[in-house]
Amino acid sequence: MRTAANVHPSDDWIRDFKGTTYSFDAFLQRITAFHGYPAPGLVIGGKMVDLALNAMPPDCLFDAIAESGHCLPDAIQILTPCTAGNAWLKVLDLGRFALALYDKHRGNGVRVFLDPGKVAVWKEIDSWFFKRKPKAEQDNEALLREIRQAGEKILQVCTIRVHPGLMVKDSVGTRALCPRCGESYPLKHGASCRACQGESPYTTV
Amino acid sequence: MRTAANVHPSDDWIRDFKGTTYSFDAFLQRITAFHGYPAPGLVIGGKMVDLALNAMPPDCLFDAIAESGHCLPDAIQILTPCTAGNAWLKVLDLGRFALALYDKHRGNGVRVFLDPGKVAVWKEIDSWFFKRKPKAEQDNEALLREIRQAGEKILQVCTIRVHPGLMVKDSVGTRALCPRCGESYPLKHGASCRACQGESPYTTV
Numbered sequence: 365m366r367t368a369a370n371v372h373p374s375d376d377w378i379r380d381f382k383g384t385t386y387s388f389d390a391f392l393q394r395i396t397a398f399h400g401y402p403a404p405g406l407v408i409g410g411k412m413v414d415l416a417l418n419a420m421p422p423d424c425l426f427d428a429i430a431e432s433g434h435c436l437p438d439a440i441q442i443l444t445p446c447t448a449g450n451a452w453l454k455v456l457d458l459g460r461f462a463l464a465l466y467d468k469h470r471g472n473g474v475r476v477f478l479d480p481g482k483v484a485v486w487k488e489i490d491s492w493f494f495k496r497k498p499k500a501e502q503d504n505e506a507l508l509r510e511i512r513q514a515g516e517k518i519l520q521v522c523t524i525r526v527h528p529g530l531m532v533k534d535s536v537g538t539r540a541l542c543p544r545c546g547e548s549y550p551l552k553h554g555a556s557c558r559a560c561q562g563e564s565p566y567t568t569v
Numbered sequence: 570m571r572t573a574a575n576v577h578p579s580d581d582w583i584r585d586f587k588g589t590t591y592s593f594d595a596f597l598q599r600i601t602a603f604h605g606y607p608a609p610g611l612v613i614g615g616k617m618v619d620l621a622l623n624a625m626p627p628d629c630l631f632d633a634i635a636e637s638g639h640c641l642p643d644a645i646q647i648l649t650p651c652t653a654g655n656a657w658l659k660v661l662d663l664g665r666f667a668l669a670l671y672d673k674h675r676g677n678g679v680r681v682f683l684d685p686g687k688v689a690v691w692k693e694i695d696s697w698f699f700k701r702k703p704k705a706e707q708d709n710e711a712l713l714r715e716i717r718q719a720g721e722k723i724l725q726v727c728t729i730r731v732h733p734g735l736m737v738k739d740s741v742g743t744r745a746l747c748p749r750c751g752e753s754y755p756l757k758h759g760a761s762c763r764a765c766q767g768e769s770p771y772t773t774v
Contacts, residue, residue, distance in 0.1 A: 438654030448653035449643030459755040
């Protein structure tokens with residue numbers, strides 16, 4: 365199962381939404397530039413986005429969902445126009461290693477997830493993903509080699525339809541001035557801004 | 570107030586964490602490449618990150634907070650190594666047009682926010698930010714010109730200390746298989762994954 369023949373036939377590892385391809389090594393560099401380090405989850409995440417892009421109809425205006433805040437948002441941001449700041453990417457804290465692309469008007473799309481059953485035969489990936497050994501004992505080179513060999517064999521694609529509530533644009537609405545901090549905030553949040561309602565991330569300002 | 574002398578003295582609009590500078594026009598292009606379009610909020614957001622970077626001590630390992638999911642996360646992602654997927658950027662839904670950089674170990678840092686009092690004298694910015702006229706009537710060129718002239722004059726910087734709870738690394742912890750969907754999820758989420766607990770974003774899978 366781990367022979368060279370199992371390596372992606374061409375030198376291309378993935379492509380982005382424009383069709384620009386990346387070799388495995390070029391994608392590692394791209395990840396490092398954006399994410400800070402060549403995280404294994406992001407290498408797999410790139411393949412997941414690639415599969416999702418392949419499964420979407422051409423010329424479909426899509427939005428994206430990351431079902432976890434770990435790595436997957438960055439795979440989507442590197443390879444599609446959907447970002448955390450333009451509202452085309454939604455990052456959910458479901459903890460599943462899965463992402464979805466869907467028609468932003470109709471809600472139908474594809475979901476790609478890491479299949480635990482398929483991972484079991486890939487010793488290094490299984491050990492890393494399920495944290496079966498301490499991080500210090502992890503052989504990162506072997507892990508990346510196995511991710512490259514496994515490619516899409518550890519993944520599964522299915523069709524989905526997104527909940528209509530998620531397709532409504534989250535508008536700021538009317539802005540008001542918070543009577544406590546004096547800053548502007550969305551009036552729909554209440555009589556004062558959420559920070560002044562107790563959600564401030566700061567102990568001193 | 571709106572004379573050429575108020576334009577940033579050199580041609581540089583901002584710099585990123587590495588010290589690479591962008592002219593106003595180069596930053597518009599960079600924004601468009603990442604964010605999809607030259608959003609005014611992201612042009613201001615870039616200046617906010619620039620101010621925050623200037624106010625941070627050199628060689629400080631920092632994390633970032635965006636107090637809104639609109640535009641600001643992308644300003645941080647373009648200009649710093651903090652991203653939505655590497656956990657160095659936290660996107661909070663407070664609705665305030667503000668961001669912060671802070672020492673990831675000590676919690677002290679700087680916060681930059683749009684000051685509504687300062688914005689009042691900039692007609693186009695005020696009108697856009699507070700939605701005083703319909704989007705179709707907005708003069709986008711005049712708005713960008715004014716943002717460029719205003720520069721940091723509409724912003725305010727203060728020091729902050731981040732809540733210790735925010736400085737704890739959000740680890741996935743032990744992974745389990747969800748008895749309902751069969752996918753892996755963080756055991757700390759409960760007896761089944763959050764999607765199977767009713768938080769699924771899909772109507773059909």
